[in-house]
Amino acid sequence: MKIVISFLTLAIFALALNAAEKNPAIDRAMAGVESAVGKAKVDVTRPVYHFHAPANWMNDPNGPIFFNGYYHMFYQLNPYGDNWGNMHWGHARSRDLVSWEHLPIALWPSKERGEEHCFSGCATTGSDGRAMIIYTSIGQGKRADDYAEQWGAISDGDLLVWGKHPKNPLLTDKLHGDLKVYDWRDPFLFRDGGRDFLVLGGNLNQRKGGQAVVLLYEAENPQLTEWKFRGVLFTHPDAKVVNIECPNFFPLDGHWVLVVSPHGKVEYFTGKFDPVAGKFTAEQRGLIDGSDNYYAPNCLLDPQGRRVMWGWVRGFKSGLGWNGCLTLPRVLGVDSQGQLRERVAPEISKLRGERFELTEFKVVEGSRKIEIQGDTLEIEIELESGTASDFGLKVRSARDGSAAVPIGYDGKSLGVGSARIPFSLRPDEKALTFHVFLDKSVVEVFANDRACVTRVINAKSEDLGVEVFATRGEITVRSLKAWPLRPIW
Ligand code: DQQ
Numbered sequence: 279m280k281i282v283i284s285f286l287t288l289a290i291f292a293l294a295l296n297a298a299e300k301n302p303a304i305d306r307a308m309a310g311v312e313s314a315v316g317k318a319k320v321d322v323t324r325p326v327y328h329f330h331a332p333a334n335w336m337n338d339p340n341g342p343i344f345f346n347g348y349y350h351m352f353y354q355l356n357p358y359g360d361n362w363g364n365m366h367w368g369h370a371r372s373r374d375l376v377s378w379e380h381l382p383i384a385l386w387p388s389k390e391r392g393e394e395h396c397f398s399g400c401a402t403t404g405s406d407g408r409a410m411i412i413y414t415s416i417g418q419g420k421r422a423d424d425y426a427e428q429w430g431a432i433s434d435g436d437l438l439v440w441g442k443h444p445k446n447p448l449l450t451d452k453l454h455g456d457l458k459v460y461d462w463r464d465p466f467l468f469r470d471g472g473r474d475f476l477v478l479g480g481n482l483n484q485r486k487g488g489q490a491v492v493l494l495y496e497a498e499n500p501q502l503t504e505w506k507f508r509g510v511l512f513t514h515p516d517a518k519v520v521n522i523e524c525p526n527f528f529p530l531d532g533h534w535v536l537v538v539s540p541h542g543k544v545e546y547f548t549g550k551f552d553p554v555a556g557k558f559t560a561e562q563r564g565l566i567d568g569s570d571n572y573y574a575p576n577c578l579l580d581p582q583g584r585r586v587m588w589g590w591v592r593g594f595k596s597g598l599g600w601n602g603c604l605t606l607p608r609v610l611g612v613d614s615q616g617q618l619r620e621r622v623a624p625e626i627s628k629l630r631g632e633r634f635e636l637t638e639f640k641v642v643e644g645s646r647k648i649e650i651q652g653d654t655l656e657i658e659i660e661l662e663s664g665t666a667s668d669f670g671l672k673v674r675s676a677r678d679g680s681a682a683v684p685i686g687y688d689g690k691s692l693g694v695g696s697a698r699i700p701f702s703l704r705p706d707e708k709a710l711t712f713h714v715f716l717d718k719s720v721v722e723v724f725a726n727d728r729a730c731v732t733r734v735i736n737a738k739s740e741d742l743g744v745e746v747f748a749t750r751g752e753i754t755v756r757s758l759k760a761w762p763l764r765p766i767w
Contacts, residue, residue: 300439301386301439303386303387303388303389304382304383304386306357307357307358307364307366307383307386308357308382308383310334310357310358311331311332311333311334311355311357311368311383312332312333313333314333314334314360314599314600315332315333315599316599317333317598317599317600318332318333318334318598318599318600319333319599321598321599321600322718322739323594323595323598323718323719323739324598324600324718324719325591325603325717325718325719325720326654326717326718326765326766326767327626327629327654327717327763327764327765327766328591328603328604328605328606328717328720329351329370329378329588329603329604329766330600330602330603330604330767331353331355331368331380331600331602332380333360333599333600334355334356334357334358334359334360334599334600334601335355335356335359335360335361335362335363335600335601335602336353336354336355336356336368336590336601336602336603337353337354337362337573337574337590337592337602338353338354338398338524338573338574338576338590339351339352339353339574339575339576339588339589339590339604340352340353340354340367340398340399340400340401340413340576341367341399341400341401341411341413341576342401342576342577342578342586342588343401343402343403343409343578344578344579344580344581345401345403345409345437346435346436346437347373348371348372348373349371349372349373349374349375349578349580350369350370350371350401350437351369351370351371351372351378351588351604352367352368352369352384352385352401352411353367353368353369353370353590353604354366354367354368354397354398354590355367355368355383357383360596360597360598360599360600360601361596361601364387364395365387365395365396365397365416366383366384366385366386366387366396367383367384367385367386367396367411367413368380368383368384369381369382369383369384369437371437374625374628375586375607375623375625375626376625376626376628376629376766377766378766381437381438382438382439384411384431384433384437384440385411385413385431385440388442389418391442392417392418393415393416393417393418393429394416394417394418394419394420395415395416395422396413396414396415396416396429397413397414397415397416397422397426397463397464398413398414398463398464398523398524398574398576399411399412399413399414399428399464399465399466400412400413400465400466400467400576402467402502404432404500404501404502405500405501408432408433408435409432409433409437410430410431410432410433410443410502411430411431411432411433411440412428412429412430412448412465412467412476412502413428413429413430413431413465414426414427414428414429414462414463414464414465415427415428415429415446415447422461422463423460423461423484423485424460424484425451426451426461426462426463427446427447427448427449427450427451428447428448428449428450428465428476428478429442429443429446429447429448430442430443430445430446430448430502430503431443443503445501445503448502448503448505449465449476449478449495449505453495453505453506453507454493454507455507457482458482459480459481459482459491459493460480460481460482460483460484460485460521461479461480461481461484461485461521461523462478462479462480462493463478463479463480463523464478464479464523464524464525465477465478466478466524466525466526466527466576467502468527468528470529470551470553471553473496473497473553474496474497474500474502475494475495475496475497475508475527475553476494476495476496476497476505477492477493477494477495477511477525477527478492478493478495478525479491479492479493479521479522479523479524479525479538479539480493480521480522481520481521481522482510485520485521486520487517487518487520489513489514490513490514490519490520490521490522490538490540491510491511491512491513491514491522492510492511492512492522492525492527492536492538492558493507493509493510493511494507494508494509494510494511494556495507495508496508508556509556509557511527511536511556511557511558512536512547512557512558512560514538514540515560519540519541519542520540520541521540521541522538522539522540523538523539523540523541523574524537524538524539524574524575524576525537525538525539526575526576526577526587527551527558528577528579528585529551530585530610530611530612531611531612531613532612533548533549533550533612533616534548534549534550534551534558535547535548535610535612535618536548536549536558536560537566537575537577537587539573539574539575542570543565543566543567543568543569543570543572544565544566544567544572544573544574544575544589545563545564545565545566546563546564546565546566546618547560547561547562547563548560548561548562548563548612548616548617548618549561549562549616561616562615562616562617564617564618565699565729566587566589566618566620566730567589567605567730567731567732568692568694568697568699568729568730568731569694569697569699569731569732569733570593570697571591571592571593571697571732571733571734572589572590572591572592572605572730572732573589573590573592574589574590575587575588575589575590575605576588577610584609584623585609585610585611586607586608586609586610586623587607587608587610587620588604588605588606588607588608589604589605589732590602590603590604590605591603591604591605591720591732591734592734593734594719594734603720605722605732606622606623606626606715606722607622607623607625607626608620608621608622608623608730609621609622609623609624613728617728618728619727619728620724620727620728620730621724621727622713622715622722622724626656626715626763627656629763629764629766630656630761630762630763630764631761631762631763631764632761632762633759633760633761634648634649634650634759634760634761635757635758635759635760636648636755636757636758637757638754638755638756638757639754639755640664640752640753640754640755641666641669641746641747641748641752641753641755642748642751642752643666643748643749643750643751643752644747644748645672645745645746645747645748646745646746646747647675647743647744647745648743648744648745648746648758648760650744650760650762651742651743651744652716652742652744652762653674653716653717653718653737653739653742654716654717654718654762654763654764654765655673655714655715655716655744655760655761655762655763656713656714656715656716656760656761656763657671657673657712657713657714657716657744657758657759657760658711658712658713658714658757658758658759658760659671659711659712659714659746659755659757659758659759660709660710660711660755660756660757660758661687661709661710661711661712661746661753661754661755661756662708662709662710662753662754662755662756663687663689663703663709663710663753664748664751664752664753664754665750665751665752665753666748666749666750666751666752666753667688667689667749667750667751668686668687668688668689668747668748668749668750669686669687669746669747669748669749669753670684670685670686670687670693670712670746670747671684671685671686671712671714671744671745671746671747672684672685672743672744672745672746672747673685673714673716673721673743673744674716674735674737674741674742674743675741675743675744675745676738676740676741676743677740677741677743681737681738681741682741682743682745683695683721683733683735683737684747685712685714685721685723686747687701687703687710687725689702690702692723692725692729692731694721694723694731694733695721695733695735696733697731697733699729699731701725701729703726707726709756710725710726711725711726711727712724712725713727715763717763719734719735719736719737720732720733720734720735721733721735744760746758
């Protein structure tokens with residue numbers, strides 16, 4: 279069965295290659311990716327139900343959009359190797375957020391026009407019903423921190439073939455007048471009160487200590503080719519944050535949400551947006567994900583009105599013919615206290631195999647091996663804290679107990695492998711629920727839907743055990759459910 283699926287994937291990819299035939303830059307890039315598919319495919323550590331490129335390096339999700347019955351995902355891609363460089367936009371689509379079909383590379387650096395990289399950006403449906411991409415174009419021999427332009431691209435009806443916008447560049451730094459903006463990149467579009475706005479990240483003093491900003495622009499025509507600079511929407515409150523990448527800004531559950539990638543853990547701020555003053559006032563803040571293996575997320579609004587977000591999972595070994603994947607799609611919400619909630623889209627449960635279940639049991643000082651095993655699992659466990667000082671799950675555990683990836687809580691913090699973030703149960707929370715998605719070398723953990731940690735892990739292929747542990751005391755497991763998850767590729 280596995281062989282059939284992988285031939286199918288290759289066939290779709292070959293079809294995509296044909297569709298892109300007329301653009302030699304894309305032909306070359308597609309051939310580059312294809313030449314690494316064989317190597318990437320045999321690596322047993324590669325995730326099997328997370329989204330990834332056919333092969334080679336990928337990073338940020340770009341311009342996710344729901345268009346004509348498909349979710350489209352674009353992403354930063356180096357077609358020529360499994361390290362960062364030669365930034366193109368890879369492309370795939372999905373009917374259901376679960377299975378993805380690889381499509382021809384969407385954007386390539388237009389070398390003849392002096393373009394070196396197509397950096398991150400967004401996609402939208404224009405007033406004429408056609409899709410449009412706005413992205414950061416980095417010029418040849420130019421420093422990305424000091425020089426960038428925002429370019430557009432437009433496509434055919436199915437988004438299979440893209441061309442650079444005839445009006446490029448759409449935004450240049452001339453818009454800022456005397457204000458010098460460094461690391462100016464990563465456009466994100468939003469609409470408010472019938473007006474089109476764009477935010478971009480950067481900093482005002484070239485990373486010399488502070489003034490990491492999100493800048494605001496407003497469209498002057500429905501074609502989104504004329505823009506005016508509205509000013510600084512937001513300045514990061516922490517002086518040690520020197521720059522902001524990939525801002526996302528959108529309304530959700532009666533709040534405005536700003537997501538920033540500050541060269542460290544990805545943060546969110548919830549608060550108020552004043553479109554007249556062009557200012558965002560933050561009221562609450564938190565982490566989108568507690569791990570630096572998670573970065574540069576991007577999101578879309580789907581036909582069901584859901585705000586769905588993906589992050590880039592980074593930190594894999596190089597030399598494997600692939601590097602990078604996306605998190606599972608997470609549906610966002612804001613609770614009554616202005617804090618962000620994240621849940622894996624329910625569609626992912628389509629991948630579940632036979633359910634394994636245990637009802638209430640205790641673990642006293644030590645650990646209990648669970649009968650289900652594997653490296654592609656979903657586990658949901660509800661734990662009631664007892665006397666144990668530290669408790670939780672272990673996955674990828676070795677038979678002889680010599681290795682494991684712990685997912686634990688010690689009353690004040692949450693640990694996933696080597697990552698640890700502050701976390702405490704609230705007085706109204708009687709139990710701790712871990713929702714765990716293990717996919718070979720990636721684990722995504724959700725604690726009571728309000729703390730998430732994505733981790734890249736190193737485990738031996740034979741270490742497949744699952745355990746529940748309690749240190750210095752006992753705990754009660756109210757329920758444990760687990761499912762093997764099927765591959766999507
Ligand atoms: N990745 C892109 C940039 C962005 C960074 C370049 C974030 O546009 O700022 O690959 O990971």
